[in-house]
Amino acid sequence: MVQTVLVTGASAGIGKATAILLAQNGYNVYGAARRTEKMQDLINYGIKPIALDVTNDESVTACVEQIFKEAGRIDILVNNAGFGSYGAIEDVTMQDAKYQLEVNVFGAMRLTQLVLPKMRENKYGKIVNLSSVGGKIASPLGGWYHASKFAIEALSDAMRLEVKQFGINVIVIQPGGTKSEWGDIAVESLMRVSGKTAYARLVTAFEKSFKKLAGNVPEPIVIAELIKKSIEAKNPKTRYAGGYMAKPMLFLRSILSDKMFDRILMSQMK
Template sequence: MNKTALVTGASSGIGEATARKLQELGFIVYGAARRLDRLEKLAADGIRPLAMDVTDDDSMRTGVEQIIAETGRVDVLVNNAGYGSYGAIEDVPLAEARQQFEVNVFGAARLAQLVLPHMREQGSGTIVNVTSMGGKLYTPFGGWYHGTKFALEAISDCLRLEAKPFGVDVVVIEPGGIQTEWGGIAAEKLKESSGRGAYARQARAVAGGMAANADSGRNSSPPSVIADAIGKAVTARRPKTRYAVGFGARPLIAVRRIVSDRVFDSLISRASGVPAK
């Protein structure tokens, strides 16, 4: 019997690589994204395209209902859809901050709510929440983004305890620097939000570093390393609760555990390119 997986944010980057990895492992894979045209390459290779907006409840319910109608089960949910909204806390409009939480947190939580009844009935399943090393540490101008990732880490921990008695595993994936569109998009958001005004000098410096890394591929790993970790997690008899993978993830998380807040403030400011006074 083929197991079924749903991967959100499947149109590129980590989501696309994960959809392909799970298909390689024998899963029937549904790749979800807002626009079906961006899923054409996956569809051509036998991955089932699914139009889904993780900020639209009807869209999510319809998608899960379609999977159940066509396969009768859902074994893996990979909550990967997300983006980075960067800017000074003072500058970012609360409407944008709420949208960041809608996509990165509430969309993932709602999909978990929708698949859990089916997983409980089966007595098995795995929910994979893709957070970030940014769910364990922080950077200047990333307050709203880091807030979503810290929140998803906490929700995942609570959900793991709640779902365990029903045979459902909850796994957190904490990517480090990855070669995706994320860095370029976050840099543009930062320039839009804080490229002028009181924070402009710092924001332009940080955005420049983010964009340069994104363009060059420096300080980053290919999306396949995350896909491989997810593949390992969903096929393990007893998966780890967390997988920190990709450029810088393990050492930076380890440093954050060891040093004081003030020392980490200094380290991360310099690494982010914040100019000295």
């Protein structure tokens, strides 16, 4: 039986690469995003573009209902939609902070709530949540983004224990640096929010460090391959890490003290 997959954030980056890769490998793929005009090329791969604003409950409900009506089921949900709202915690407005969590956390979890009943009924399903190395490591100037990804890690751990009894797997993907629009959006946000505040010096150092790393990051297909590997594993791991410096950074974080890791992190921002 052909499995039906819903990939959110499919208009660019990891989401688009994942939708294409899975479609090329025989899955029935729905690619969802706000910017439907950026998904028209996906039709050539047999992917069905669908409008989705994860911050709008009517949009989320309509998206899931349309797929259930057309395909009868969603076997795999890839919660990829997200962005990075950057700026010093002192500078970021509560409105922007709430929107960051609305997109990265509540949107993903609402979609998950809507697909789980049918997965339970079918005694099969895979929920793939895109976290980040930033879901285990928090750098300065990205506090609210990291909060959203730390939340995804915790929610995934709790859900994994809840739904395993129904034959459903919950998988966390932890990308490191990857080529996408994400970086440009994060830096633009950072400069706008904190570029001229008391944190300006740190912002300049962060931007310099970010640009230096940007040339080394791999294409999003690296993470798409990781997602494919995770959903095709008979007994998937709880977490898969990939992309620039992902595994080394997570390893260092696991063995070093907080203060030692702080020193290493800040040494990159000079």
